[in-house]
Amino acid sequence: MRMTVLHAPTLRDAPREAEVVSHQLLVRAGYIRQLAAGIYNLLPLGLRTVSRIARIVREEMDGAGAQEVLMPAVQPAELWQESGRWQKYGPELLRLKDRKGNDFCLGPTHEEVIVDIVRSDIRSYRQLPVNLYQIQAKFRDELRPRAGLMRGREFMMKDAYSFDVDEAGATRSYEAMYAAYERIFTRCGLDFRAVEADTGNIGGSLSHEFQVLAETGEDAIVSCDSCQYTANVELAAIGGLPGPWQATGATPAPEPVSTPGKRTIEEVCAFLSVPPDALVKTLVLEVDGSPWLALVRGDRELNLIKARKALGATELALAGDELVRSVTGAPTGFAGPVGLEVPVLADPEVMAMPAAVTGGNAADLHLRGVVPGVHFAATRSVDIRMAEDGDRCPRCDGHLRAFRGIEVGHVFYLGTRYSEPMGCTFLDQEGKERPMEMGCYGIGVTRIMAAAIEQNHDERGIVWPLPLAPFQVIVIPLAKPEEPIWEAAESLYDQLRAQGVDVVFDDRRDRPGAKFADADLIGFPLQIVMGKRTFDAGQAELKDRASGETTLVALDDLAAEVAARISAAPQ
């Protein structure tokens, strides 16, 4: 491809709305352009990169025994009503009507459609297992799309669905996908972790997210520094939980203290000159319609997902101001567990406190010297706080380290969540009808492109892992078209193309600086510069974008050297 032909509109300045580095660089380097909030055009460079990722995904999926299909983006409401998700999914599901007034939606995922495919034609255990996947645009009407391709509304996703006769088979399918995912992300040159994840309201027992480690990631994850335990903080358990404090001797009644207008932990701490870990944070929860108190130490954060699991609840949310007032008799900011007839869910750390400051359940009032277990009792005492850097590992004696990650893949063991209500069944060896055991496996293909940049860039631009680069090589002649240098560069370009190398020839009449700047911005992994300095000695410069190292190579050896570098890189 000649640079004068390639539609790669580079910009010196990033548009104002681009904040995260991957978004800025993708726009500046001419890979993408925004069409609407969370909706992007992929320009030639962007599409080439996405195609590279898709190729790797296909090879590994096919290798793991999955078969590619392509399902429609527009799906009829009936299927979603069968699974119950037409009601449940909420506004993220973009619904539309056709000219006859029938309801449809733009697929945010394809469980319903795949189940329909499989139940239509698979009847016997002899036809199982089967694993079907597609690479296709998904649409989710996100409340707030953000960060360019990292959280768009329309995006490319690989989604695979496995169907097995029993749990053992489904587990094998799950493990095969897990292994394929590790190969995919490794081949993409990403630094990633597989982490234990929340299964959300999809249910099921097994779920792993594949997280690319990056400061700008949306997800917080913790990883043990001595064993393999890695989990999303949403469900990360905490080890070494303390036992309850055993009060000895007399425990005087709590002392009321006036705290006018001091609602937050910081305000109360400053006012009473006590550290945050001497406070109990009391949160009013609405749990399946009834109120609960949740207690964590003042320096900790409540984990709503852990609280929901601890109580086996379906719906659990922080109470609104009104409910807080009716439960505690005080405005928000002054809630406490003492003297209330509401069930209490307390973190073990709270019950281990010898004395604490709590809210006084009256405006401008707190209590000092509250002894957990004496002045109030816990209905349940379980780990409900958010894991933090430095916490003990739940599996060993190690400690948890905090990271941020970008979720690029997710594997779920679904069970019969969809097959059962939608009648996706087969006849087993005894002739008995049974629902299939399902798994689903997603990869954010366009998100990988963004995540790879978050992880691989410098002040000049993108530093692609070679397998993802839209082009592997750029040939930059520093000369005029009629000069011998130009001709030599052009013939090298032809030679590389003939070798099957994806190469760009920078035939623009620009100054060297502009060419170098664009080459680095776009992120060509290998850059060949042919100029007067080296040409007379029969050499050219071969620059490695990632390391910045430049080596002099004899003109005759260039094509072979490039081929060697490409085949040396992981494919």
Add this chain to the structure above:
RNA sequence: CGGGGCGUAGCGCAGUCUGGUAGCGCACUUGACUGGGGGUCAAGUGGUCGCAGGUUCAAAUCCUGUCGCCCCGACCA
């Protein structure tokens, strides 16, 4: 959905408070010089100032409405 911000040339911005010829940098076009990290000089092209209504002799600027975009939070996985 709550809070904040922004819509002026392809991109980045000034001008808006205090109404009076729509500007700057980059990019783009032409020419000359130049030629190893975004060059210099000269001459140019390009804008219904997001949209609609109102006030006014006069609106980018004031008023009302509306649409779009971004950020934080909540939400979602």
